[in-house]
Amino acid sequence: MSEDKIQDPKQFEASLQALETLVDQLERGDLTLEESLAAFEQGIRLSRGCQQALETAEQRIRILSEASDQAEPEPFSGTADRAQSD
Incomplete structure (x- = not known):
């Protein structure tokens, strides 16, 4: 796995597992x-890819969870109305 963007949750999990394996190997010292x-x-490389994936997920969660109290629904104006006003 490379430093490319990790977009698939399974790819994230695989990258995280590979990172844990590398850490174990380095800690053993052999x-x-x-x-x-x-x-x-x-x-x-794996750490950066995972960090980027987490930041992207955090941003998506932030966007989805922000409630805009000021947003008001507006009636849909069709293309015919728009064409007449131009």
């Missing part, structure tokens, strides 16, 4: 320096 650096680099 990787070579080169392997550790590669795992760390991959972990950064």
Whole structure:
């Protein structure tokens, strides 16, 4: 998985699981320096992708949950009305 946008919840879950696996490998300490650096680099990419997905979800939730008390329904004016006023 790359740094691309994570849009599918299953992709997010897979990225998160892969990140947890990398952290476990790094914590065990049995990787070579080169392997550790590669795992760390991959972990950064995964972390950024997950963070971006969470920020997008948070923004969507914020937009959906904001109630606009000032919004009033307006009658729909058809295209015929619009054409006459132009």
